[in-house]
Amino acid sequence: MLARRLLxxxxxxxxxxxxxxxxxxxxPVLNLMVPPESPWHVSTYLVTLLGKxxxxxxxxxxxxxxxxxxxxxSLGHGAFFALGGYAMGMYLMRQIGTRGVYGHPxxxxxxxxxxxxxxxxYWWGFDMFWFAMLMVVxxxxxxxxxxxxxxxxxxxxxxxFAIITQALTFALMLAFFRNExxxxxxxxxxxxxxxxxxxxxxxxxxxxxxxASAIALILGYLAxxxxxxxxxxRVVVAIRDAENRVRFSGYRVESYKLWLxxxxxxxxxxxxxxxxxxxxxxxPGEFSPLSxxxxxxxxxxxxxxxxxxxxxxxxxVNYAKTWFTTAYPELWLFALGALFVLVTLLLPRGLVGLIRxxxxxxxxS
Numbered sequence: 001m002l003a004r005r006l007l008x009x010x011x012x013x014x015x016x017x018x019x020x021x022x023x024x025x026x027x028p029v030l031n032l033m034v035p036p037e038s039p040w041h042v043s044t045y046l047v048t049l050l051g052k053x054x055x056x057x058x059x060x061x062x063x064x065x066x067x068x069x070x071x072x073x074s075l076g077h078g079a080f081f082a083l084g085g086y087a088m089g090m091y092l093m094r095q096i097g098t099r100g101v102y103g104h105p106x107x108x109x110x111x112x113x114x115x116x117x118x119x120x121x122y123w124w125g126f127d128m129f130w131f132a133m134l135m136v137v138x139x140x141x142x143x144x145x146x147x148x149x150x151x152x153x154x155x156x157x158x159x160x161f162a163i164i165t166q167a168l169t170f171a172l173m174l175a176f177f178r179n180e181x182x183x184x185x186x187x188x189x190x191x192x193x194x195x196x197x198x199x200x201x202x203x204x205x206x207x208x209x210x211x212a213s214a215i216a217l218i219l220g221y222l223a224x225x226x227x228x229x230x231x232x233x234r235v236v237v238a239i240r241d242a243e244n245r246v247r248f249s250g251y252r253v254e255s256y257k258l259w260l261x262x263x264x265x266x267x268x269x270x271x272x273x274x275x276x277x278x279x280x281x282x283x284p285g286e287f288s289p290l291s292x293x294x295x296x297x298x299x300x301x302x303x304x305x306x307x308x309x310x311x312x313x314x315x316x317v318n319y320a321k322t323w324f325t326t327a328y329p330e331l332w333l334f335a336l337g338a339l340f341v342l343v344t345l346l347l348p349r350g351l352v353g354l355i356r357x358x359x360x361x362x363x364x365s
Contacts (some may be wrong), residue, residue, distance in 0.1 A: 012352060013225060016308040017218060023050070024214040028207045043202050048208050049277050053318050054213035055275040059222050060298045060314035062267035065224050067296070068305030069233065070260050071240035071335060073158070076165030077268050078292035079172050082282070084269025086176075087139055089282040090123060091132035091188035092200070096193050109191070110184045122353045129196060136273040137266045144265030145258070152254040152261075157243075166289050172289030186285025195277050213274045217311070220267055224307055227263070227316070236260055245341035297340045303350030313349060 027050060029134040059081050066072040093108045100113040106119055125131040150328045151161060160271040164231075166320060180184040193346020198205045227233050238246045239253050276282045294317075317339070346355055 001091040013308045016311055020214055020218055024211055030208055044206050047206050051210035051213045051278045053315050054217050055271045056310040057314040058217045058271040060310040061220055061224055061262040063295045064299045064304055064307055064310035065262045066260055069228050070236045073162045074165045075162045075292045075294055076169040079169035079287055080265040080268035081272040082286035083140045084136045084272030085134040085282040087132055088276045090126040090274035092192040093189050094127040099193055114179055136269050140265040140269035141262050142310050144262045148258045148261040152257045169287050169292055170289050173284050176284040188281055190281040209278050216270055216274060230305050301350055303342050303352030306352050309350050309352035344355055
């Protein structure tokens with residue numbers, strides 16, 4: 001009933017969720033039950049690729065929640081995504097045990113190679129799935145809480161906030177590149193074996209991760225939709241449009257911004273945790289400032305301030321990236337830059353805005 005009430009006035013969201021539900025049902029069936037020689041068979045590679053796109057869509061949703069509705073342009077959300085990914089990666093590394101190259105029952109291979117004597121304290125507990133999942137949301141959430149409290153309390157807004165979020169993710173990237181940090185340095189965490197006792201390379205596990213990513217995206221969308229349609233969400237939109245007026249009306253603007261920022265960071269951490277077992281690696285490259293800028297391009301392309309536009313943009317841009325990096329790998333960055341410029345100049349409301357305009361024109365005619 002709650003989901004129905006939230007979506008009654010959200011036609012685009014209903015369409016996107018219907019497509020996601022259809023994909024969640026059809027893709028596993030076509031992969032597991034249709035023989036490989038059939039033209040209807042969906043390969044395990046495609047299942048993994050779509051699962052990765054779903055995690056990207058959840059990440060784009062997190063960015064659109066704060067940028068599209070609160071006007072907070074974060075160019076560092078890749079940091080929260082990567083921290084969630086590292087939390088999952090640490091759990092997966094602890095599951096390897098004696099199956100590693102060096103056969104150490106407790107230390108990951110990179111620690112043995114670097115002559116570490118014992119497991120660092122911040123790795124304790126990551127052999128338990130529930131603890132790792134708790135860290136997936138707590139670590140990004142706590143970082144966002146501290147960072148956001150300092151920034152919003154100082155009334156840092158606009159381009160200045162975007163710059164310091166870029167500085168944050170760049171600083172974390174440099175830190176995680178160091179071997180002394182205990183996170184695998186330049187190589188990161190990889191060579192995962194299983195998750196919850198299931199082989200991570202098994203076809204059934206890949207399908208399970210795909211379904212988990214789809215469910216997380218659907219629930220994330222409903223949660224975001226609930227927030228933006230609530231009284232809290234209406235205040236947030238008012239802050240975006242006239243922050244000083246809302247502040248003078250007696251609202252604690254900084255608190256509204258802070259809690260929305262923390263929730264968005266937690267969503268990004270969940271996306272990162274689902275991403276890592278599907279791609280099989282997490283390294284400091286995920287903290288790259290360019291990655292965070294790409295997130296903004298996804299949202300702008302789809303249409304910010306709509307939620308379902310962010311999901312659409314993530315799929316469209318990443319499909320284009322997959323095609324370009326295969327056919328014309330040296331042209332992808334130029335294509336990405338051109339896409340952002342064209343969308344900004346010609347489609348300020350993204351693809352969703354274009355579709356809405358076409359629909360209005362058809363209705364008027």
